[in-house]
Amino acid sequence: MTRLQDLARRLVDGSSVLVRRLAEPVAAWVRKGRRDDLTGLAAVLGCIVRALLALLGLYLLWRLIRAVPGLLWLIAPLWCWRAIRAAPHTATEQATEEAPEEPQTDPRDAVLRLLYDALGDRPSMYLSDLLQHLQEQGHGKDWKVADLRTRLEALGIPVEMRLKTGGRGASRGVVRAQLPPLSQPDPTAASPAPSTAA
Known part of the structure; x- marks a missing residue:
C-alpha cells in the first residue's frame, strides 16, 4: 500500500x-x-x-x-x-511501537494479549479501568474511554454496552468470554506484555 x-x-x-x-x-x-x-x-x-x-x-x-x-x-x-x-490505524502503529511484536504478528493479537493481561483472573472489566491499566503500562496516554472503545471495535473486539461488575453501575466494558481467540494461541516466550511476567 x-x-x-x-x-x-x-x-x-x-x-x-x-x-x-x-x-x-x-x-x-x-x-x-x-x-x-x-x-x-x-x-x-x-x-x-x-x-x-x-x-x-x-x-x-x-x-x-x-x-x-x-x-x-x-x-x-x-x-x-x-x-x-x-483513525484506528494510529492505534495499530502505536501498539506495535510500544509493545514490540514479531513483524508477522496480527495487531489484534497484540491488543488481545494486553486485554488478557489487564483482565488477569477477572471475568470482565470496565473500559475506564482497562484504560487506566493500559496508561499505567505506557499505552494510549492521551486516550479517552471513547477512543479506546473505538479502537477495540475497529479491531473486531466486542465491547459490552451495559456491563455490571464489582457492584458498580452499568457501563461499557470487556468480557473475557466474549473475547475472540488469539490467531497464534502459543506465542513465543518473548512476546507477552511486560506485566504478564510480573
Whole structure:
C-alpha cells in the first residue's frame, strides 16, 4: 500500500470515527428526553422534540454553509486533520511501537494479549479501568474511554454496552468470554506484555 493510499484509508476510517464521536453525545442527549414516570407517546415526546431540535441544528448548519461557502475552506482541512488523527490505524502503529511484536504478528493479537493481561483472573472489566491499566503500562496516554472503545471495535473486539461488575453501575466494558481467540494461541516466550511476567 502506498503512502497516499494509506493516508486516504486513514481519512475514511477517521471520518467514520469522528461521525460516531459527534453522533453519540447527540443520541445520548435525545435519549435523556425519555420520561420514565409516563407511558405511551407522552413518555417519548421529549425524545421526539430533542431529535427535531438536532435535525434543525443540522439544517441550520447546512443553510449557513450554503450562504457562506467559504466556510468549507476552514471546515474541510480541519475535518481532514482531525480524521487522520482519529483513525484506528494510529492505534495499530502505536501498539506495535510500544509493545514490540514479531513483524508477522496480527495487531489484534497484540491488543488481545494486553486485554488478557489487564483482565488477569477477572471475568470482565470496565473500559475506564482497562484504560487506566493500559496508561499505567505506557499505552494510549492521551486516550479517552471513547477512543479506546473505538479502537477495540475497529479491531473486531466486542465491547459490552451495559456491563455490571464489582457492584458498580452499568457501563461499557470487556468480557473475557466474549473475547475472540488469539490467531497464534502459543506465542513465543518473548512476546507477552511486560506485566504478564510480573
